[in-house]
Amino acid sequence: MEKERDWEKIIRRMELLMRLKSFPVAFKMLEKKEDLSKIPFMRRPGHKITLCQMITLVRNFDWTVGIELDDFMNPTCPSILGFTEVPEANRDGTFRSIVWVKTKEEGRKYEASIPRLPLGKYEALAMAPLAYKPFEPDIVLIYANPAQMMLLINSLQFEDYEVMQFFCVGESSCSDAIVRCYLTGKPSLTIPCYGERRYGHAQDEDLVMAVPAGMMEKALRGMETLYRRGIRYPISYAGAEQDLTSAFPMSYGGLNQLEAVRGKDNRLLLGVTGGIASGKTTAANMLKELGAPIIDFDVIARKVVEPGQPALDAIVEYFGKQVLQEDGTLDRKKVSDIVFRDFEKRKKLESFTHPRINEEFVKQVNEIAAKDPDAIIQVVIPLLIELNLQYIFHKVLVVYISQEEQVKRLAERDSITMEEAANILKAQLPIDEKTGYADFVIHNDKTLDETKKQVEDLWQTLKQIQKERAG
Numbered sequence: 235m236e237k238e239r240d241w242e243k244i245i246r247r248m249e250l251l252m253r254l255k256s257f258p259v260a261f262k263m264l265e266k267k268e269d270l271s272k273i274p275f276m277r278r279p280g281h282k283i284t285l286c287q288m289i290t291l292v293r294n295f296d297w298t299v300g301i302e303l304d305d306f307m308n309p310t311c312p313s314i315l316g317f318t319e320v321p322e323a324n325r326d327g328t329f330r331s332i333v334w335v336k337t338k339e340e341g342r343k344y345e346a347s348i349p350r351l352p353l354g355k356y357e358a359l360a361m362a363p364l365a366y367k368p369f370e371p372d373i374v375l376i377y378a379n380p381a382q383m384m385l386l387i388n389s390l391q392f393e394d395y396e397v398m399q400f401f402c403v404g405e406s407s408c409s410d411a412i413v414r415c416y417l418t419g420k421p422s423l424t425i426p427c428y429g430e431r432r433y434g435h436a437q438d439e440d441l442v443m444a445v446p447a448g449m450m451e452k453a454l455r456g457m458e459t460l461y462r463r464g465i466r467y468p469i470s471y472a473g474a475e476q477d478l479t480s481a482f483p484m485s486y487g488g489l490n491q492l493e494a495v496r497g498k499d500n501r502l503l504l505g506v507t508g509g510i511a512s513g514k515t516t517a518a519n520m521l522k523e524l525g526a527p528i529i530d531f532d533v534i535a536r537k538v539v540e541p542g543q544p545a546l547d548a549i550v551e552y553f554g555k556q557v558l559q560e561d562g563t564l565d566r567k568k569v570s571d572i573v574f575r576d577f578e579k580r581k582k583l584e585s586f587t588h589p590r591i592n593e594e595f596v597k598q599v600n601e602i603a604a605k606d607p608d609a610i611i612q613v614v615i616p617l618l619i620e621l622n623l624q625y626i627f628h629k630v631l632v633v634y635i636s637q638e639e640q641v642k643r644l645a646e647r648d649s650i651t652m653e654e655a656a657n658i659l660k661a662q663l664p665i666d667e668k669t670g671y672a673d674f675v676i677h678n679d680k681t682l683d684e685t686k687k688q689v690e691d692l693w694q695t696l697k698q699i700q701k702e703r704a705g
């Protein structure tokens with residue numbers, strides 16, 4: 235059975251992230267026209283109508299509507315939906331040659347290029363604003379401007395990347411969006427046609443995309459992740475006349491750094507991450523025993539703020555001596571309390587520490603590789619995914635335990651209540667989401683022996699990868 239989706243949550247979030255101007259439309263084809271009357275708040279047209287008029291009644295008037303063959307003004311729309319045969323005057327090109335093309339031959343080609351739903355499969359269609367969860371839709375229609383649409387495309391491509399193709403038959407753009415989506419099971423974008431602008435009130439800047447209902451959660455997941463990475467609508471401009479080095483995402487500016495870290499030898503960098511108390515240290519230590527040295531970002535982060543280090547001097551200059559303990563070391567709790575609610579101060583703190591952490595990281599990697607150019611180097615970073623650092627590593631390992639187990643282990647290890655542990659977890663990206671970024675997952679739910687077996691297998695795999703890279 236298909237799982238029930240929380241459409242209200244999905245749609246309200248998407249409306250917010252895309253700043254949509256009209257409601258996303260739930261679109262469902264019905265095999266029996268009698269089923270229309272089973273849908274709550276259903277309105278039927280009291281006069282002859284076109285498909286694009288009906289769409290705008292949903293997305294702009296906020297209505298739930300249903301339509302069947304007899305409601306249509308002429309056979310063009312229903313023949314696209316497969317409610318009726320394509321009329322002879324359409325098939326032979328006459329219809330399209332009245333306005334849109336020069337000859338009947340062009341009109342014939344035009345008509346033949348229009349994708350259609352199978353004849354007789356459906357008798358009716360229902361549409362409603364999806365946020366009201368009116369029914370489980372087949373597809374969802376989203377109207378948006380090109381910048382918003384680009385964000386939606388990026389979001390859909392975030393997982394299972396695929397190049398997106400657009401089609402445009404000209405007039406009858408409903409076939410490009412709706413029918414192609416049905417026939418291919420893929421998102422279908424197009425430019426609303428003249429008719430849809432005149433009768434369906436599509437705005438000058440509107441594009442339309444039909445998205446299979448089953449892909450909407452994926453689209454939202456992608457959009458949420460891109461939002462965290464700074465890809466948002468409206469797009470914030472970076473000055474055309476300025477040096478943009480600092481405005482580009484890390485993956486552009488960071489490419490130079492990538493070379494410094496990856497070197498030109500056969501080192502293999504394994505990013506190790508997971509949730510708090512999921513067993514990163516435990517698994518990394520097992521892998522170390524087999525031969526993979528560890529670089530630990532937590533250790534580096536503490537090292538760069540030791541007394542005498544330039545980062546500590548800069549911190550004290552900015553925050554004052556209040557952040558030092560009596561012995562001259564940094565009072566980490568005090569600093570984290572200060573930056574907890576003050577984003578500017580957090581940024582400032584990071585500007586003192588991050589470059590030093592990075593320098594130390596590069597130094598340690600290169601020291602290890604200088605001794606062993608084939609080293610498999612583990613880099614343990616608790617927030618690797620949150621900080622979007624995956625691109626630095628050849629491979630990423632997530633040490634996984636279920637969230638329930640995570641709460642238990644954290645409570646036990648840090649002598650806190652289960653409730654406190656659960657609250658700490660809420661502030662982090664859920665571990666289940668992290669596994670989606672992993673090349674390898676070690677399941678640390680069971681005994682240490684079972685974890686060890688997985689680590690040994692991973693070690694063999696990593697050595698094999700090394701061998702192949704060395705070629």
Ligand code: ATP
Binds near residue numbers: 509514
């Ligand atoms: P953090 O990120 O919070 O520092 P971590 O991910 O490095 O934690 P560990 O310190 O390796 O996690 O493990 C967390 C706790 O769970 C430790 O007390 C450890 O001894 C325990 N632990 C790890 N693996 C297992 C296991 N398979 N069975 C039982 N206990 C385990």
